[in-house]
Amino acid sequence: MSPLSPVSEAAYDRIRLRQWSAGRARSAGIDRRDLLRLVAAASAAVPLASVAAPARAAAPAPAAGLPGVVKPLPPELFTLRGTNAETNFAALKGTGLLTPADRFFVRNHTATPDIDRATWKLTVWGDGLEGGPVDFTYADLLRLPSVTRTAFVECAGNGRSFFASQQGQTVSGTAWTLGAIGTARWRGVRLGDVLRRAGIGRHAVDVLPRGLDAEVVTDGVNLGRVRRPLPVAKALDDVLLAYEMNGEPLPPDHGYPLRVIAPSWVGIANIKWLGDIEVSAEPLLTPWNTGLYRLFGPGHPPEGSAPLTRQTLKSAFELERGATFRARRRTVLTGRSWSGGALVRSVEVSTDGGHRWRPARLHDVPWAGSWVRWSADWVPVRTGPVELLARATDRSGRTQPKVTAHNTQGYLFDAMVRHPVTVS
Numbered sequence: 001m002s003p004l005s006p007v008s009e010a011a012y013d014r015i016r017l018r019q020w021s022a023g024r025a026r027s028a029g030i031d032r033r034d035l036l037r038l039v040a041a042a043s044a045a046v047p048l049a050s051v052a053a054p055a056r057a058a059a060p061a062p063a064a065g066l067p068g069v070v071k072p073l074p075p076e077l078f079t080l081r082g083t084n085a086e087t088n089f090a091a092l093k094g095t096g097l098l099t100p101a102d103r104f105f106v107r108n109h110t111a112t113p114d115i116d117r118a119t120w121k122l123t124v125w126g127d128g129l130e131g132g133p134v135d136f137t138y139a140d141l142l143r144l145p146s147v148t149r150t151a152f153v154e155c156a157g158n159g160r161s162f163f164a165s166q167q168g169q170t171v172s173g174t175a176w177t178l179g180a181i182g183t184a185r186w187r188g189v190r191l192g193d194v195l196r197r198a199g200i201g202r203h204a205v206d207v208l209p210r211g212l213d214a215e216v217v218t219d220g221v222n223l224g225r226v227r228r229p230l231p232v233a234k235a236l237d238d239v240l241l242a243y244e245m246n247g248e249p250l251p252p253d254h255g256y257p258l259r260v261i262a263p264s265w266v267g268i269a270n271i272k273w274l275g276d277i278e279v280s281a282e283p284l285l286t287p288w289n290t291g292l293y294r295l296f297g298p299g300h301p302p303e304g305s306a307p308l309t310r311q312t313l314k315s316a317f318e319l320e321r322g323a324t325f326r327a328r329r330r331t332v333l334t335g336r337s338w339s340g341g342a343l344v345r346s347v348e349v350s351t352d353g354g355h356r357w358r359p360a361r362l363h364d365v366p367w368a369g370s371w372v373r374w375s376a377d378w379v380p381v382r383t384g385p386v387e388l389l390a391r392a393t394d395r396s397g398r399t400q401p402k403v404t405a406h407n408t409q410g411y412l413f414d415a416m417v418r419h420p421v422t423v424s
């Protein structure tokens, strides 16, 4: 089978997993022993989320913000979590399908770097090319055919805190609620166009985009710069190199001047501040597809599941937790549902802790890699505390479950989330 023929994601991952177990894949930019240590730590649920002190911060911290993030992070829009900022879902109410950049979540391993577009270039290199390295300036990229597409970027750990708060389970990593997602209209060039211009060979199997932000040091191990391989089949399918977000140049915190957009895939695949892309004739391993971004724990092999690819099915209310409603007053509950797999088919809402369910109205045509807005009327009758729930069903017939199977790093939480409110 030619590596350039579209293999299914699952088949590819099974092959790469076998290669990894057999020691036949290459560790890119990190010692194999360090990688094995990371994998061992991951299976033991030792926190891996601590990161180096932010280096080369682009700007001093704004009043309501973080030292490593350029844009303001006012508390009505964001909840700060370490080097990251989670979007408050309530702040998405009335914003339309696209998430404005001022309220788009930020996930930084270290800090937003300060990059000068005039001297910046993208280098494509590696033994998967027919020839030597090829550089692209910003102007070169603007001259290539441009494409536009709406896609969400969502952290694989979005919803992680509910493993603990709803299921009583210990997981490591940033304690996101449901706001580690945003949807934007991205404009840029096809990664496939850039790779073909750089002379990708038929023997290429992995494509490794790497960021220009600082190296990540965790538990005394330097993991190097943020990088995570994409199989060639995905790289040549629907992946963009984006220079615009919602019609504006990419904001510094979201990858200026160029980032990867890998629709439907885990957030880590969407490498920001892109500096170079290695095209490899061998499968590549980095911390972000070995110890990180696999499922570890009961039911998974010691080296973890295959690397995570697609995001899962989720729903969220555009509402503060603990919001209050007046009894006997009609109110419209709003929210969003999304999936990286089969499209959302329907959404149901419960206003009595999950006993009775009724359909929500969908306000968008479900579209791959995007989300669907929905609403449901509610006239609360009984006063006191109550839990709201929303659950989506996708076109494969799968409905969000009551419980997500545990994994040590708390990825891909897809269970229904109980949203406490009070009626007074």
Ligand SMILES: Nc1nc2c(c(=O)[nH]1)N[C@H]1C(S)=C(S)[C@@H](COP(=O)(O)O)O[C@H]1N2
Binding pocket: 104, 105, 106, 107, 108, 109, 110, 153, 154, 155, 156, 182, 210, 211, 212, 213, 226, 253, 254, 255, 266, 267, 268, 269, 270, 271, 272, 273
């Ligand atoms: N270079 C680089 N790219 C990165 C990251 C990073 O820290 N550095 N974080 C990744 C992760 S884990 C996520 S979830 C998304 C977040 O994108 P955003 O900050 O634009 O919302 O970017 C990804 N790309």
Ligand SMILES: [Mo]
Binding pocket: 107, 154, 155, 156, 157, 267, 268
């Ligand atoms: Mo992420």
